[in-house]
Amino acid sequence: MIAHVPSLEALIHELGKLPGVGPKTAQRLGYFILKSKEEYVNALRQCLAEVKTRIHECPLCYSYTESTALCHFCADPKRDDEILCVVEDPSGITRVENSGVFKGRYHVLQGVISPLDGISPKDLKIQPLIERIEQQRGDPSGKSIKEVILALDADLEGDTTVLYLSQMLRRMEVAVTRIAHGVPLGGDLDYVDFRTLGRAIENRIQV
Ligand SMILES: [Zn+2]
Known part of the structure; x- marks a missing residue:
């Protein structure tokens, strides 16, 4: 890994926390994101933000839903x-x-x-x-x-x-x-x- 590039190191560190991702894969993914086009990185950033803001638990079955009430299957x-x-x-x-x-x-x-x-x-x-x-x-x-x-x-x-x-x-x-x-x-x-x-x-x- 290239040392003294803190933002890349931080990205690789966070990616390494994903399940099934070892240090080598984290490094490969980090470089992939770094070299990717701006549109891809923006789309990825938006997806990451939306899964945390739009998705919640269905109050009846405890699956995930974007609906404000019951999920697709309960409704x-x-x-x-x-x-x-x-x-x-x-x-x-x-x-x-x-x-x-x-x-x-x-x-x-x-x-x-x-x-x-x-x-x-x-x-x-x-x-x-x-x-x-x-x-x-x-x-x-x-x-x-x-x-x-x-x-x-x-x-x-x-x-x-x-x-x-x-x-x-x-x-x-x-x-x-x-x-x-x-x-x-x-x-x-x-x-x-x-x-x-x-x-x-x-x-x-x-x-
Ligand atoms: Zn449900």
């Missing part, structure tokens, strides 16, 4: 209110949507239970999930949630979260299922193709 009147798919993060919604087999509603946990990382159930959107199920059941104009599908990774944290949620939700007389078939043990949903995920949803198992 859509055509979706099935009786079936709820629980995902770890908003990107899980995109993956389940791409499978094309699910037409219900979503709930984003914003993580999974991970004692090693100090993430306990209270750090996740589990209480809002319980409240959502209770609220929907008590609403005479709406339909109550009959099934909750847990679309979580098949790893230790995913399994721990499935066990915790299935115990909580069973008491609420809600059918709890987990996507299973086709998702390899230790499988990360990020790497499961949409057809496999579609089958995994269709062949979900009771937990």
